[in-house]
Amino acid sequence: MVKTHDYVLVVIRNLQETFDDGYLKTLRQHGYRIELVPAGQDPIPTMEARPPIAACFQYDYPDLQGLADLREAKKRVSSVPLLMITQAHSEHLAVWAFRSRVWDYFVQPIDMPRLLEVFASLRSVRLPGSASVASNMDPDSRKALDVQNAIPPEARLRCSGPGGEQAQLDRAMSFLDKNLHRKIAQAEVAESCGLSTFQFSRLFKRLTGVTFQEYLLHRRIAEAMRLLANPKVSITDVCFTVGFRDLSYFTRVFQRYVGQPPSRYRLSLVDKQQEPQPHQHKIEFDPLAATAAQLSLAPLKS
Template identity: 50%
Template sequence: MRKEASASERLTLLLIDLRQQRGELTSPDGKSDLQHILEQQAVVHHISWTGDIPKKIVETAAQVFFFEYDYPDIARLSFLQQTKLHYPSIPIILVTEQHSEAFAVWAFRSRVWDYFVKPLVVDDILHCMESLELVVAERHRGMSRKAILPPHSIPTDARFRPSSQKKNAINAGISYIEKHLHENIFQSQVAELCGMTPFQFSRYFKQAYGMTFQEFVIRRRMTEAVRLLKNPSASVTDVCYTVGFRDLSYFTRTFRRYVGMTPSRYKADLENLHTSLSSSSQVS
């Protein structure tokens, strides 16, 4: 059972809300899932991107900063770096919906304490806060800082890797697809990477995944396109090229075949939904 901290022992956190789609509230009180989790174990002050954040930092005397993103842009990411420069001794935890390996590397090079990707795992956030409580307490007692490492849990993506022999044989090909969606992907190259002839690879792939290699690549590109279109800063053309298409009309036809509408319509419907949610939250 998790130990409840007294009011005097609880951390003071500043949750800096840098989401671009704050209209998507997860509870009637207007708080995000992250804020509800943090309030289980800390005193939480909340401020949005439009507020006077530097002033709030001084007023709250926060011991920890949580930066919450959905689809971060350059200005919001630069603000994290500036905050770290001004307050180098205060831990920063970055929480984001949009994730990539490059983004995670950037975050840790910017000296964030920890990095979490939504949807959040409550215990992971609370374990992080327990570590922070120890650091803050030792700092107050003038003790030297000890290295506090997170538990070595198995990465989520590794838990779901296929276990069958056929799928294990083509894992390298799947990894290649994920890393090169923006490029032309040729089955012959991927087959060679897996140590197979194109015929062997095609047969193994169909048996393992129930579809052809080409169908798998297209489906993966459509899934990524849907994810990217949720970013209000991304244009349809940008998404088209990012997921490996070189012809916008072909991308539009393919997207409509798999999603049931054009990418422009999909993006417009999302924007209308966000506007409606924002209006509803302001009225309430």
């Protein structure tokens, strides 16, 4: 049995050359030894020969190959806990990560106290127990780790019965997210919620404060803004991915809501990355928590 070694393996899978390594400095300050696996290099031989406390897969904007590398590492070296750190926030990406059995998932800027707690628990369990697989740990050790990986309490605040209005709205939001790439008729969303079009229209407006079509357009633009942060994705691909079928129309709508065309918005993101600002404004758009107070019809600002 190969024993666990006292170090953290960081697998760089960024699309851009630079990445935020602030969390690595903090880990080093707390006594963790860090080894890096650069882009293009296979981390599995190192993980097999010298299993680390954990392997962190570092992404800026995950691509298919980078995510495939994580899945393959989990398949081949299942005893090593995997953490995923990314600059691109996406509910679907988080779901994919946990279905791939990553131990924890962090979005930049990282919650350092929680990251340090996770590593402290992993180190205390992994080193004394050598290379035992997490799922085969003794109950007390497993319980210690689960405390750090528990579902946040706030995630339970919005629970509702299967037939409640909030549950119906959640189903509508999930339907939109899954089908954002294509034309969406209000009638089919209403049907997915078990409502008539009229009932759905009234429910949606009452719970969100905006009409369905107004919300859908905001949702498409918000998703476009997120995708444009990835320099590897063309503006045309962004246009079609968020459900527009005409690039010129997409450009006009985007400019109306954001205040500048997609190309200029992307350049503004590059400028912000090159010139660090102490107080960067980050647009938060959570469709599952949309309320009249959170969702305004005022144009989105970059």
